[in-house]
Amino acid sequence: MLRTVYKIPNLNRRFVQFIVVAALFSGLGWLYLSSYGAPEHLHLPHLGSHKDPGSTSDFNKDASHPPGPENDAHPIDTLSRTAETELNILLAKETREISDAASAYRTRRGRHPPPGFDAWFAFAHKNNALIVEDFFDQIYHDLNPFWGLEAAVIRRQAKGFEHVISVRKGNVTWRSDHDRVWMQLWSDMVKGIGEESLPDVDLAINVMDESRLVVPWDEIDGYMKAENASRGFTPTSEVIAKCTGIAALDAEEHAGLFDPEWIPHGPYWALAREGCPPDSLARKMPVTTDFSGAPPLPTEYPEHSYRGYVRNWTLAKSPCDLPNLQGLHGSFVEPISISTSKRLFPLFGGSKLPMNNEILLPAAMYWTSDPFYSGGESVHGGPWAQKQDKLIWRGAASGGRNRRENWTRFQRHRFVSMMNGTSVKLAETSNRPPPNFELPGYSYYGLAAPRNGYLGDWVATFADAAFVHLLCFPDEGEAGKCAYDEQYFSLAAETPMQEQYNSKYLPDVDGNSFSGRYRGFLRSTSLPMKATVYSEWHDARLVAWKHFVPMDNTFVDVYGLMQYFLGFGGKGAHDDVAARIAREGREWAERVLRREDMLVYVYRLLLEYARICDDERHRLGWVGDLV
Incomplete structure (x- = not known):
């Protein structure tokens, strides 16, 4: 009827x-x-x-x-x-x-x-x-497993966490162990929606750089089956149009703190891969514990690539499908901090690995007006034709805790070495192989420079990549240097983002987690070149090769990318393609990555989260278009 x-x-x-x-x-x-x-x-x-x-x-x-x-x-x-x-x-x-x-x-x-x-x-x-x-899509990827938990359990977990943003009758407050700038920024982001629109919720917040939740795949599988079974269209006459709220939770006394049962030790890869499917390569490959020596770079084109270049951006940054990343990325080699839980609870954060179970918010770094991350709201670089044909990268040697025994496996160290003309030239002329990368053969990517023995000389003509601090552990050197790798890296002064925008090419490489400069790069008039293993709120909004240039996490494609854009010996340049991607990426970012777009995303996220936290969630809905 x-x-x-x-x-x-x-x-x-x-x-x-x-x-x-x-x-x-x-x-x-x-x-x-x-x-x-x-x-x-x-x-x-x-x-x-x-x-x-x-x-x-x-x-x-x-x-x-x-x-x-x-x-x-x-x-x-x-x-x-x-x-x-x-x-x-x-x-x-x-x-x-x-x-x-x-x-x-x-x-x-x-x-x-x-x-x-x-x-x-x-x-x-x-x-x-x-x-x-x-x-x-990311909202539902993150929230759908929670349909497998009771709403009351989710509410108590969130309210009992040690770092919480709370909304009550439109009033937004936060609680933490001490002043934290990211908590304040995320709180301001939620306030930006408008108090009359906000549902009553508690948001447990991950204040660490690193991702923290890895629920075993089989457990998530069960939750997802419950979510799938819960789908359906409640008759319009039975739909409840307003959340019932969480007043009963606030009335409870001595609810106590929620204990996620943190695991404080690694190796992290052994924990992270439990979030991968049982038949995935990550679950089948043995866990690496020795990270000394050169990294396990491919001798051929990267897996799943199209003639050497990234063709599926999601797959290219998937550790479950690319288990060699355990020896190529600091997040798996040795994170700065490990505090991991295998329990599913509603923990919000700015980024996560594909196998993690956090609920993503737009990163607090993207909300701040600090020019360190963006170059400011009004400075995005001049016209393409006035830029230098240069690639520039500045940053600290972050990405995890690099030591004498493992620094050769870190992604930022590898990228800086590969983009340093001196280190590449030394690798070409010395009988000793480079410690943290491999020289490419000209047969792959059609490279002209290696064929003539000029790779290092060519790289020196366009690349300006350098560390501002080596972040060694333990601190063995002076003024940001390290005794164990200072012979390979010369420190450079910090270069403000406004100055970096004078160069055409802006590579972006993971640090301890995602890079907070990415939105600034996308909004600039330069061309972002991105390598990452982290997921963010905006991933479904960006198209690789249309809005940015994807790089493989091994960086074996970087010379091919630069030869395509710059040419070699005055031939084969595709400056027009680089200019077009930079322009269209910036125009797109101004359409879908604005502060307003972050608010629209968070508003939608809070509505869905409030429903999942409600005892009547199976009947809650909006059917105004059907009545």
Whole structure:
């Protein structure tokens, strides 16, 4: 009797546009693998593990005869065209009316939107936000497992945590062990939504750089099955339109602190890989404990690449699928801190590894007005034509605790060494191999400089990468130097972001976790080149090769990237492609990575989180478009 009332509305003309666009570009299907739905398919249990169709061992090894019609095109040209298609498919899903947005929600999420969805849509519309349902996939990747926990358990865990942002009747407060700038920034971010719109919630906050939750995959699989079983469309006459609140929780006395049962020791890889599927390579490969010597770099093209270059951004930063990362990244070699829990509880943070279980907020660093991370709100660099044909990188030797025994395995050390003309030239002319990278052969990536013995000389013409502090452990040297690696690195003075924007190429490499400079780079007139293993709130909004240039975490592709953009010997430069990606990335960032867009994301996140924390969550929803 009520079936026709609450069935999913028509899919609207934009869904039809999506089908048409997808069909038009089906010829590129062998290469295209969208990163937008990827978080829901990569490692989430019960939904299946990620596969990369079209990637075979022969395909990765053979530089001269890849499959497909683009044999004669440079792989970056092909990847760039595919990125254009990917963005067009995404834009075809934009919704401008609340009925269309609600329809897209029900189609993608399998339930009614949460209470307050109409107010959220009005807020997004007022702030000129681009509304594409896919943009919010990370929220559901993060929250869906909590449908497997009782709402009362989630509420008590959150309120009992030691670092908490609380909302009560629109009033936002926070509690921590001492003054913490990130707590204040996140609190201000929540306040920015407006007190009349905020549901009553408690947000437990991760104040560490490192990710902290790794719930075993089998356990998350069970929670995901519970979430899947909970989906459905409650009859409109039975839907509850307002959360019942958490007054009963506040009335409880002596609830006490929540104990996540922290594990204070590693090795971290042994803990992290428990969050990977049982059949993943990470679970099958032995745990490495000896990190001395050179890193395990590939002798051929990176796994899953397209003729050596990143073609699936989600897969390229997945430790579950690329277990060699345990010996190539400081997060796994030796983090600064280890404080890990295997218990699922609602811990919010600014970034996480793909196998972690935190709930992502826009990073506090992206909310601050501190020019250290962005160069300021108004300074983003001058015109492309006036920039230097240079690559610049400055930073500390962070990424974990580097020691005499393990520094050769750290990602920032490797990148700086590979972008230093002197160290590369020494590797070319010495009988001793470099300690933390390998010289490339010219047969891969078609490199001209190694063929002529000029790689170091060529790198010196464009690269300016240097540490400002070596952060050795224990502190063995003076003024930021280290006795064990100071012979390989010369320290440089800090270079303000405004000055870095005078160079065309801005590589961005993980530190102790994600890099807080990324949003600033994207908003600049320079070209961001990104390597990371961390997930952030905005991942579903950015298209690799359209808005930024992805790098493999081994950096074996970096010379090929720079030769493509700069050319060699005055030939083969693609400065126009670099300029286009830089321009389109900046324009896109000003559409979808604004402070207003962060508020729209957090507002949606809080509505969904409030529903999950409510005892009536299975009946809560918004059905204003159906009544």
